[in-house]
Amino acid sequence: MIIPVRALNDLGIARFASWLDIPEGDPPKELLIDGSVTDVVDGGSMIDTSREFATSYDLGLYLAREVFNVPGDRLALLANAGMWAWISLLFIESLLAKKKKPGKPLAKPHYIMQSPRLAYRLIARTAWDLVSLHGESAKVALGSSRSPWGDMAEQMTSRQEIYSHRSFWPVACALYAMPDGSIKRGTTTKRHKDARRDPESRVGLGSVQRLPFTFRQFERTYNLRQMTGDQIVALLPDEYRKWRQA
Amino acid sequence: MGQISRTTNPTGLKQIDRKHFVARVKDDGPNGRVFWLESFDFESARIDPGVRMGCVAHAGATEEYFDLGPVSDFNKSPLSLEGIATDKPLKFRFMFNEPGESLLVGYADGVRAIDEAGNLGSSLVDIEPRKLDGVAWKLVLPEGSGTGDKPNVLVEMSLFPTAAIAVSNPWFGVLVMPEVMRQIAMAIAHDPDALDDPESWIEPWSAFISAIGVDAPVASDEDDVAARQDWADRVVERFAAKGIYKHHLAKAMAEMDGAKS
Numbered sequence: 001m002i003i004p005v006r007a008l009n010d011l012g013i014a015r016f017a018s019w020l021d022i023p024e025g026d027p028p029k030e031l032l033i034d035g036s037v038t039d040v041v042d043g044g045s046m047i048d049t050s051r052e053f054a055t056s057y058d059l060g061l062y063l064a065r066e067v068f069n070v071p072g073d074r075l076a077l078l079a080n081a082g083m084w085a086w087i088s089l090l091f092i093e094s095l096l097a098k099k100k101k102p103g104k105p106l107a108k109p110h111y112i113m114q115s116p117r118l119a120y121r122l123i124a125r126t127a128w129d130l131v132s133l134h135g136e137s138a139k140v141a142l143g144s145s146r147s148p149w150g151d152m153a154e155q156m157t158s159r160q161e162i163y164s165h166r167s168f169w170p171v172a173c174a175l176y177a178m179p180d181g182s183i184k185r186g187t188t189t190k191r192h193k194d195a196r197r198d199p200e201s202r203v204g205l206g207s208v209q210r211l212p213f214t215f216r217q218f219e220r221t222y223n224l225r226q227m228t229g230d231q232i233v234a235l236l237p238d239e240y241r242k243w244r245q246a
Numbered sequence: 247m248g249q250i251s252r253t254t255n256p257t258g259l260k261q262i263d264r265k266h267f268v269a270r271v272k273d274d275g276p277n278g279r280v281f282w283l284e285s286f287d288f289e290s291a292r293i294d295p296g297v298r299m300g301c302v303a304h305a306g307a308t309e310e311y312f313d314l315g316p317v318s319d320f321n322k323s324p325l326s327l328e329g330i331a332t333d334k335p336l337k338f339r340f341m342f343n344e345p346g347e348s349l350l351v352g353y354a355d356g357v358r359a360i361d362e363a364g365n366l367g368s369s370l371v372d373i374e375p376r377k378l379d380g381v382a383w384k385l386v387l388p389e390g391s392g393t394g395d396k397p398n399v400l401v402e403m404s405l406f407p408t409a410a411i412a413v414s415n416p417w418f419g420v421l422v423m424p425e426v427m428r429q430i431a432m433a434i435a436h437d438p439d440a441l442d443d444p445e446s447w448i449e450p451w452s453a454f455i456s457a458i459g460v461d462a463p464v465a466s467d468e469d470d471v472a473a474r475q476d477w478a479d480r481v482v483e484r485f486a487a488k489g490i491y492k493h494h495l496a497k498a499m500a501e502m503d504g505a506k507s
Binding site for chain 1: 259300302304306307308309311328329331332333339341343348349350353439443444445
């Protein structure tokens with residue numbers, strides 16, 4: 001069914017939040033068209049309630065290409081907490097855990113905007129925004145079919161200096177993405193303190209946690225905004241060699 | 247292009263002093279917020295006239311790149327900041343490269359619009375006037391772990407229209423800054439390893455903590471809030487022993503006694 005995009009009001013968000021706290025029974029989808037807890041969002045955007053998504057990237061692609069496909073005020077859309085809560089509830093089946101506790105919700109910030117600091121974790125909102133900003137490159141963070149919000153999504157969206165960096169995402173895609181949309185093994189391995197202090201240790205080198213740091217260093221020397229992804233990849237230091245080759 | 251390591255600078259590029267830039271920001275009503283580079287003293291910055299200048303405007307997780315053209319005839323017209331967050335500090339990074347080259351000959355980081363930056367110079371915290379809807383101030387700690395970020399003290403702009411006014415206000419100095427220091431100290435105590443992690447925003451605070459004569463915090467049990475509070479108290483006490491704090495305190499006390507500030 002195609003219906004206008006709506007937004008949950010405070011009462012609607014509270015009732016959705018209650019279900020997220022104690023997810024017993026079906027999600028409260030009756031809220032979606034309840035005029036006492038929702039309002040239609042200005043702009044005339046329409047949405048297909050029957051859609052399901054294998055990955056968060058697919059959700060972002062649908063929202064970017066078919067729902068919010070008219071140029072508009074990106075910041076206003078991002079700030080519409082009620083609308084993103086409504087979209088999260090609408091597509092909740094696609095946004096629940098798949099491996100650990102399958103069918104149960106992830107943490108509440110993945111569905112409801114609780115603070116600006118954690119807004120990046122709101123899956124539907126970030127998926128739409130990343131696909132709008134980076135196109136297919138967003139798949140490297142959101143393309144997991146094992147979880148709607150994996151470690152890769154967390155690492156690539158929690159750092160604000162790379163979130164909207166248009167040169168970073170194609171490079172991350174070239175280094176870490178597999179042809180089938182999954183990511184290479186070890187991509188999210190962290191380089192802990194002990195490894196940093198051990199010159200022999202290669203644990204975590206070249207991982208996605210390191211790439212923003214490398215980018216920051218290279219931005220001191222190159223105008224990365226004017227370079228292609230391939231040019232940047234060719235420039236990266238030795239610790240990225242295995243990722244280039246794999 | 248050849249490879250370089252992340253710790254070398256074989257190209258000899260210049261870090262250009264922010265004082266050579268005059269960036270301006272204006273809320274242009276229906277057109278949204280705009281910025282323009284009012285002036286750039288390329289001769290004082292020792293940049294050749296034909297060198298091209300680019301600019302990244304960034305605030306929080308939003309950013310936009312602008313090609314401003316040759317430094318001797320750069321684009322001075324207002325440029326839209328429509329996609330840039332308005333609730334985060336707005337900063338600019340300027341980059342300079344020869345035409346047709348990606349290699350930089352110079353850069354400047356953390357340039358603020360003159361309207362917003364006041365005259366703070368370099369410090370470990372930013373101060374940013376904002377509409378806070380009745381709240382006088384609040385501290386925003388950096389999200390993520392970028393070293394380019396600093397804690398940002400948002401101040402109600404009707405109280406402090408510019409950062410410079412806040413900095414010079416003795417009540418701001420004696421009532422706000424110690425609590426800012428305490429919150430930052432608690433964040434440091436929560437993650438003491440970050441003091442020697444060059445990838446963390448906390449790392450630049452290592453020298454400050456040392457300079458005020460406090461030992462680095464010891465990594466404590468996650469639940470040991472009391473130990474972290476004790477350490478933060480010591481940091482605040484040492485912070486309050488600094489000359490600038492005493493100066494503000496003296497001015498505030500004089501004001502209470504009837505002197506004009």
